[in-house]
Every structure is written in structure tokens, then in C-alpha cells.
Amino acid sequence: MNELARKLLDGDRAALARAITRVESTRAEHQREAREILTEVMDATGRAWRIGLTGVPGVGKSTLIEALGKHLTGQGKRVAVLAVDPSSSRTRGSILGDKTRMGELATDPHAFIRPSPAAGTLGGVAKKTRESMLLCEAAGYDVVIVETVGVGQSETVVADMVDVFVALMLPGAGDELQGIKKGILELAEILFVNKAEGENEKRARRAARDLEAALHLFAPASPNWNPVVLTGSALERTNIDTLWETIEKHREALEGAGELEQRRRGQQVRWLWSLVEEAVLSRFRSDEGVRSAAPALEEAVAKGTLPASEAAERLIRARTGPD
Template sequence: MTISPNPRVLDTPSLAERLRAGDRAALARAITLVESRKLEHQHQARELVQMLLPFTGAAMRVGITGVPGVGKSTTIDMLGSNLIASGHKVAVLAVDPSSARTGGSILGDKTRMARLSAERNAFIRPSPSSGTLGGVAAKTRETMLLCEAAGFDVVLVETVGVGQSETTVAEMTDFFLVLMLPGAGDELQGIKKGVLELADMIAVNKSEGENRARAVAAAGEYRAALHIMQQASPNWSPPVILVSGLDNLGLDDMWAKVVEHRKKFEATGELAQKRRDQQVKWMWTMLEELMFARLRSDAKVRALLPALERQVAEGALAPPLAVEKIAAALGF
């Protein structure tokens, strides 16, 4: 059955059926639908996600972060290829930074994962962050569910690696991997404590050749830092390992740790509880976004905003009083 190009008459059950059957075009269309900001599309997207919800949840959801230049795309390219060779189907959700000025995005992750892009059992979806908190695309959660419904049993979410993206991705995945560069030393002082607190594992990348000695030293620094921090779970102490995404060194051991974590958390019930907490967090996040959208679209507020913004900018009106005026316009 051909899907109509007009989303107003989109046959949602047909799209869901094709997606479940492994139709990549249907998956791409579904993701485009959930990413759309048009109101008519959003209703169809919610209907589609609800329809596919029973077929989700079995995949291993792994968030991967690291500063720009740490080698995230190269490592994911190699890791994904290894996983496919061992029988997995891998989806990569790579979030690109959007320009705060123009909203434009490079969307170049797919070109940096040439090996994985050629695999039949891989699906790479670069998405612009569109200015959302921490650089994580607003619809990443829905996209993850769509990929799971399409049969992908490993979902890797690559973050921009700046801002609050680490926290946001940790709140939607089962395992959070932080890639670091060799040569910690003084650089350790610049690492945000919050990132280490979120990490389920630290992998020192680019640990090949002449970098080996620096990587070993860096790993020692990170282990010491983790040792004095309170762990999120009494059943897991985040390991620190050495890897090279370029040379495919240590990646099998890295994935073995992910699998070990999964088995432990399934056995203790922590994974199920974490997933439940994430669902509730998702609900509140969506509610906040909806409320803010309604606030900005309210006719009374839109009439007030230009004058209020000008007065606040000029220092003639304190921001708390401006907020009170907006709230009064909304009837609060």
C-alpha cells in the first residue's frame, strides 16, 4: 500500500504495519512525522507511538557522550559494525547541534559513520537539536521507540557533548557511556562532576600507539575520581577502560560491560524501575513543553510580551513583576 504524501490523510495503521515489517522508508517517514512541529502531524504522531508501544522496550538503550573531538562517531561506527557482525540490529540516533541564530544544522554524522552506513541492519538518523535543552532533539524518546518497534535491538544515542545533553540522554537510556581523551592531568579539573556522577562507564578513547602511556595515566585519574564519589547503584561500580575506536581495540570488552550491567539491573529489578521513572519524567517534560507552547500562543500574552520584554531589557521593570503580569493575563 502506498502512503499518501499528504499527512492529513495518512493511514497510520498502514504506516505502523509497514514499520513493524522492517520497511526502512516507513521508519524514516514515521520519525519525520514525530519530529514535525505542525499540530496535525503531532496528533498523528501520538496515535502512531501509542499503536506501536506494545512492541517496544526490548532494546538495549545506550547513551554515548564526550567532548567534541573525542571520537564519538568513529567509535560508534566501529562498535555498531561489531554488534551487527554478532547478529544485532543497530539504530544510531545522532543529535547535531543547531545554530541558535538560524536553526541550521550540519547533520554530518552519517558521513562520519561510513562503515555503519553501508550495513543493512543499521539505521542512522541524524537529527538537529533545534535549540532544545542540552542539544537533545525534542523527539528523541519517540524516535527510540519507533526504532525498537521496527526491530532494532540496540539503540545508541550520541549526544552533542555540550551543555546539559548528558543529563537529558541519561534520563532516557539504560546505560550511559562517557568517552574521554588520554592525558587527564589538569584536564581532570575541567570535567564536570555531574558527568562523572551520570557515567555507568568511562572509556578512554584514542589509546593506541604513542597515546597508550597517557591513556593509562588518564584512566588512573578517572578511577580515583570515581572512587571518592557516591555511586548511583550499590550493584554497579562504573569501570574505566581503554579503547581505540579507530583501531577497534577494547570495544568488545566495552560492550561486555554494557551487557553485564544489563543482566545485573534486570536481576535486581533496577532496570524496570528506571524505565518506569523515565516514562513519568517523559510525561512531565512533554507537559512542560505543551504548557510553554500554549503560553506563547495565548493572545493576551502575545499582546503583552513586546512591551514587557522592552521594559525588562531597559531595566524599567523587574523580571519577577513581568512574570506576575504574564501569569495574571493567563488567569493564574
């Protein structure tokens, strides 16, 4: 067995961090080792609770994750957080400051926090989040939380890799329901109106009522679960226990109906084809004929002298590699 895989299965946090680095690396030798590690640890995956968390910047995602994480580690659970930071569209750089925002959880021996740059990936998730999630499960973590960027990208990507999709809302959301993305209400299985403390408490309750009314306009994401709206405060750590109890009830409902296993199988198959599409596109772009023809065709499309559809067809014909 790969030495890194063996240490990871023993619960070595440093080995887990190194394995995720291999997964995220673009170097060919690291990618080969990453595939080897994942293949060797697959039998140890699939046992964790997979939770997706989304919300606009400033809604308190990191604060809520820390509160929920400490609640769970207090129950003896091991918690892994895959926190995705937004990347600059110009420099591709990312601050990766989630560990500083979750200072208490970051020092908890039963928790593991891994910040990764989104680097423009749709859904506000890092390119290798799915693989990282499997490695965390193999390392023995009971709960894996995926924190998304929350900047309005396709939440479908997040929902399609977790068991339950939680959306954080601000207390004033009920006043501006028309501005809430329809996609969030269609995908969210639990909505948590955060910052329900002090003067915000009444606004939070009003927002919750408005959200509950709005949810009746959409078909639920699962036929075995009706979305639940909760209020609470991550800062004051109120109703965090209720949030976890609701997540537990969601899992029980899906497991009882056999939907959880079916959902995960479907996610795995869709993940397979997304990787195939990614690999095919990468090989196409690196083809010598395509690379040679691309600059002139891009310039013609940019100038408006050639339609993109014709340019695409010419690029496909320019490919010199095997069919």
C-alpha cells in the same frame, strides 16, 4: 491500523524514517499522526538496549559508534543510531553530517542512522529523541544508541532516557581532572578513554587510573553498579568487544536487581510531565492576551525598568484563555 505503523512494525526502514519525520514535524496534522503511530506500536517497544554516549567534540564519538555498531551487526544484531548534531544559535541550522562520519555503518543493511538537529534543546538531544527511540524499538532494532552533542549541556537529559550512560574521554583527561565536569563523573556508568593507540597508549592508561581514583569521590549512579573505566581505540577497533561485554554486564546487574524495569518506569513518568510542561508553556505563549502584553513587558525588563518577577506575574494575569 495506521499504514505507516504497520510497515514500521514489519521492519521497513523507509517507514521508520517517515515515522520519525512525523514525530519531529511541528505541523499539527503530523503531530496527530505521530501520536497515533506511537500508540499503535507501544506494545512492540521496550525490548532494545538503550545506550547513551557523550563526550566532548573530537573525542571520537562517531568513530566509536561505527566500531561498536559493526561489532554488533557482526553478531547478528540490528543497531539504530540517533545522532544529534549541534545547531547554530543564529540560524538554527545543522550540518547533519553523522552519516558521512559513519560511512561503513551507514551502508550496513542491519543498521539505521538518523541524524537530527539539537536546535538548542538541553542535554544535546533532539526534542523528539525519546519518541524516535521507541519507533526504532518497534521497528525491531536490538540496540539503540543516542549520540549527544557533547558540548557541556545537561547530560542529565541523556542519562534519563537510556539504560546505560557511556562517557568517552581523551587520553590527556587524567592531567586535567579538575576541568572535567563533576556531572559527567556522577552520571557515567562506563568511561571509555579513547584514542589509546601509539604514543597515546601510556597517556590513556594514566588517564584511566586518574579517573578511577576520581570516581571514588562520588556516589555511583546506581547502587547495583560501580562505574568501570576502560581504554581502547575506536580507530583501530581495540577493546570494542570489552566495551560491549561491560555494557552486557551492566544490564545483567540492573536486571538481576530489578532496577532496569524500575528505572524505565521512572523515566516514562518524568517524560510524561516534561511533555505536559512543554504543552502548557506552548499554549501560554500562544495565548492572545499573553502575545499582546509580552512585547512591552519584555522591553521594560530589557531596559531594567521592571523586575522580571513582576513582568512574569503580569504576563500570567494577561492570559485570556480558560484557567
